[in-house]
Amino acid sequence: MPPTRPAPAAAAAVVALAALVALCAVSLATGSRDIALDAVWHAIQHPDDGSRDAIIVWQLRAPRTLLAVAVGVLLAVAGVVMQAMTRNPLAEPGLLGVNAGASLAVVLSVAVFGVGSAAGYAWPAFAGAAIAAVVVVLVGMRAGPRADPTRLLLAGTALTASLASVTGVVTLSDPRTFGDYRSWVVGSVASRDPADLVWLLPLTVVVVVGALLLVRPLAVLALGDDTATALGSSVGRVRLAGFALVTLACGAATAVAGPISFVGLVVPHAVR
Template sequence: MHPALVRRPPSAVRPGVAVSAVSDAPAPAAAAVADQRRGLLRGAGGGAVTLLVLLALLVVAVALSIAVGSRSIPLGTVWEALTTPGLGSEDAVVVRELRIPRTMLGVLAGLALGAAGALTQGHTRNPLGDPGLLGVTAGASFAVVLSIWLLDVGTPSGYVWFAFAGALLGSVVVFALGSAGRGGATPVTLALAGAAVTALLYALVQAILVSDQETLDGFRFWVVGSLAGRDSDVAGQVAPFIVIGLVLALANAPALDLLGLGEDVARGLGQRIWLARVVGLAGVTLLCGAATAACGPISFVGLVVPHVVRAITGPRHRWLVPGSALLGAVLLLTADVVGRVLARPGEVQVGIVLAFVGAPFFIALIRRRRLAGP
């Protein structure tokens, strides 16, 4: 008789454990369930506290971003500028016209990149996964280069829609290629398709930049990643997409917890795999695409932040996704403030500061050899 048809004796079933698709699963899946349950207990215990602490840190980072820069402005003056609309002092104008829009964009981009990183690592099951792995950053870069080369677009607000369209197109191509096989979209096929599309698009970008000096001059400021020179119009253009992306990311979190047990187990528990992949990719595209369109490519936030949050709350995405979003905003604002302070009266772009912070962390991840998956 086939082993699957042999009825288990009552003694084989542990008391208090319901017989289900999980209890009948192979040993590796059962072990995965046990590991996930241990992680869930740790995440549920400290998740709410972690989110409150991160929210408090974000408030502090916002205050520093508004008050500290090429020159410091006292918090009293900041408060007066916020509460007195007609105040025309130089400090009040700096606060209202420059620092508040910059801080708003930093919060939005940080939330987007942190949450997109958690989604990417969850769907690809790759602890070194970054939102750029799905072709979003390369697609945005290619579209911006084309807009400069063909249409002479030269302002951050002009780049936004081209970059967002390119990010959307890049992610759609990656998902289409990753879904073309018999097994559909899997972590391996998505990663391979993303690597191929990214390599192709960056090759085209380099070919255009090498052949046209004016395009290179216009592109190099955007590609370094910065919050400088962006006004409230840029933040307003990308805010709706980031909000929708955050909603999709939070809605996708329970599915990621099930997918972490293995696709067979998740399917046995009623999860529609294709729907979870589509929602997750849509969230990553909206979040990373909008942030990249507004600020340029900013590396390491989506890579570093989920690891830090996971070490505190555990692997449960109910806490990991919002925690990564909040910590991403804190990290991005803090790096922007550091860049403004280091090179007074000029500034170091936030993308460069984050590269100095993220590169050692990335090297440490590679050297560990015992990388825990999402």
């Protein structure tokens, strides 16, 4: 028998995984002080030897790298689910208003409560993102339980513009708030609290598993609402579960790293 060749999707997955491992190695090895790859491997194997390389790798670069991977996975999954639900290849998670909600929450936490660290922004940002997404979904479901995609996108765009206006007023009226907000809004995993990994990594696993469970329902939904209903699919429940997953994923990513644009839009197209 001729040897079987792996499916293109499996081969692409292997290549992507290898590229991810290579990028993680580069992230651990490069910085203000470069470390040789063999020294990085030694530091990974001996985290408690007290060497400078081990301290740099385990206390600074490894948490940053894991945060970046988790945030990338969350945004990519959110983008795939968002495009599948709305049947719009240009849809991205920010259209739900999560970035605008998180930004306003961070600005208010600085202006009202005096929060001044990147670690302190996480929970206000997550709460703001979740509240904004819930408002958008509720507005989108006013016409019926199916949560019409067009109405959702319009509601998200309107809410984003409104929240951005309020954010602009607050930041322009307080120079300190503007300075702190400017450092957060660029989107970065540097100087973030490594303790965020305790909840972010399990949440990433939950989001990925949830997305896998929605693969078949979303594939049916791609045929159109009427056809999906005729095939026995509960369109409203599927769409609501999808938006809950997008809110959870994008809200967590924005809370940890700030608003990072285009990942949720570009990655699904790159994978295809």
